[in-house]
Amino acid sequence: MGFGTWQSEGPDAKSSVETAINDGYRHIDTAQGYHNEAEVGAGITASGINRDDLFITTKIDNNNHGYELTKESFEQSLSDLGTDYVNLLLIHWPNPIKFRENWAEANAETWHAMEEIYQAGKAKAIGVSNFRPKHLKELAKTASVAPMVDQIFLAPGVLQPETVSYCQENNIQLEAYSPLGTGDIFKSRDMSTIAQRYHKSISQVALRWSLQHGFLPLPKSTNPQHIQENTDIFDFELNKEDMAKIDKIKGLKDKIADPDTVEF
Numbered sequence: 230m231g232f233g234t235w236q237s238e239g240p241d242a243k244s245s246v247e248t249a250i251n252d253g254y255r256h257i258d259t260a261q262g263y264h265n266e267a268e269v270g271a272g273i274t275a276s277g278i279n280r281d282d283l284f285i286t287t288k289i290d291n292n293n294h295g296y297e298l299t300k301e302s303f304e305q306s307l308s309d310l311g312t313d314y315v316n317l318l319l320i321h322w323p324n325p326i327k328f329r330e331n332w333a334e335a336n337a338e339t340w341h342a343m344e345e346i347y348q349a350g351k352a353k354a355i356g357v358s359n360f361r362p363k364h365l366k367e368l369a370k371t372a373s374v375a376p377m378v379d380q381i382f383l384a385p386g387v388l389q390p391e392t393v394s395y396c397q398e399n400n401i402q403l404e405a406y407s408p409l410g411t412g413d414i415f416k417s418r419d420m421s422t423i424a425q426r427y428h429k430s431i432s433q434v435a436l437r438w439s440l441q442h443g444f445l446p447l448p449k450s451t452n453p454q455h456i457q458e459n460t461d462i463f464d465f466e467l468n469k470e471d472m473a474k475i476d477k478i479k480g481l482k483d484k485i486a487d488p489d490t491v492e493f
């Protein structure tokens with residue numbers, strides 16, 4: 230499981246990352262687009278952890294596609310994070326508005342730069358985010374290194390079956406972003422009923438469901454109690470019936486953003 234940092238800003242980003250590491254998280258997810266890489270880096274430094282014990286992910290921003298911008302912006306990310314390598318580097322979106330006319334070519338160039346970053350050991354793994362099979366197939370035409378990860382929106386009731394099947398068939402690890410529906414899962418009465426039966430919180434059940442699907446959930450929190458609570462998910466197992474019920478939970482599906490029409 231990783232720790233999310235989207236919408237964690239300033240001192241909150243620093244303190245939440247420090248708290249998470251002290252609570253045992255070892256995987257931190259940030260992005261150029263979150264404008265918090267420096268604060269995330271400061272939180273890592275404040276925790277006192279050895280760099281080698283940590284897994285850091287960042288993502289190439291929508292405005293930085295293309296060979297040169299990828300290379301330049303990545304160096305800035307390393308400097309802001311205060312490290313000389315990341316464990317995982319992702320293309321954040323396949324089809325940002327700035328490159329809509331030539332998204333496939335822009336992804337191919339971005340990927341080429343990321344392959345060189347990977348070969349130089351400055352990213353230990355490379356992957357994508359918000360890519361659907363159409364984008365992954367297009368990338369495969371020019372890639373010499375296959376993407377290792379696809380980070381997509383996966384949460385109770387949101388299974389994105391086409392992308393999940395494609396990734397599972399092609400040995401691409403799925404990371405589950407917004408595993409709590411950016412907070413909206415807490416409105417679900419059905420989740421509450423299931424959680425009560427296991428004597429667990431809604432959050433813990435949602436994260437457990439994600440893990441049992443083989444996803445890698447990335448919950449975000451700036452609340453120390455929530456950060457700790459979200460780690461306490463390894464002492465219970467959801468049964469098949471409840472897994473199937475959570476697959477169909479209503480309320481989050483309309484939060485899926487279409488990567489080909491987003492306005493950013």
Ligand SMILES: NC(=O)c1ccc[n+]([C@@H]2O[C@H](COP(=O)([O-])OP(=O)(O)OC[C@H]3O[C@@H](n4cnc5c(N)ncnc54)[C@H](OP(=O)(O)O)[C@@H]3O)[C@@H](O)[C@H]2O)c1
Nearest residue numbers: 233234235406407408409410411412432448449450451455
């Ligand atoms: N690649 C992408 O395009 C993309 C897109 C979205 C997200 N992500 C990644 O995925 C991470 C998580 O997604 P997300 O930020 O959308 O949100 P999320 O993790 O689905 O939900 C976070 C929300 O849930 C609340 N929360 C967390 N734990 C809780 C608990 N135990 N009890 C009650 N409330 C709790 C948080 O509030 P408090 O802070 O008050 O606890 C916050 O409002 C992001 O931070 C980011 O790293 C990636």
